[in-house]
Amino acid sequence: MKKKKLYIDFQQAVDFANNYKHPIPADILLKLYAYYKIANKNYSNPGSKTPLINAFKANALIQAQDISTEQAMKKYIKLVKTELKGP
Numbered sequence: 394m395k396k397k398k399l400y401i402d403f404q405q406a407v408d409f410a411n412n413y414k415h416p417i418p419a420d421i422l423l424k425l426y427a428y429y430k431i432a433n434k435n436y437s438n439p440g441s442k443t444p445l446i447n448a449f450k451a452n453a454l455i456q457a458q459d460i461s462t463e464q465a466m467k468k469y470i471k472l473v474k475t476e477l478k479g480p
Contacts, residue, residue, distance in 0.1 A: 396463075402480075403432060403466040409479035421476050423453040428472065431457055431465035 410417075410425060417425075430436070431454075439450035460468065473479035 399463060399466055402470050405480045406470045406473040410473050410477060413477055413479075417477065419449075421472065423449055424457070424472055425469060426450055427453040427457040428460075428465040428469035430454060431460060432462055432469060434462060 407429065427450075436454075439447040439454075441447050441450065457465065457468075
């Protein structure tokens with residue numbers, strides 16, 4: 394039951410972040426990106442056409458590489474709540 398609530402809370406946080414109307418600072422975006430990728434077990438390389446953006450995204454993933462899927466979801470939710478004042 395707890396896992397189901399985590400998945401629901403995570404999806405609500407993702408939806409909130411995706412529909413956020415204000416600019417999100419780059420450092421927060423990179424953390425959200427890394428946590429999202431880990432939470433969804435998507436370990437593919439960043440797909441931006443800009444090498445510098447790919448480097449920043451890859452670095453964010455490297456910094457978060459030692460966390461589990463559940464930890465990534467929890468960190469994503471917490472970041473949305475604290476930085477974006479989300480659900």
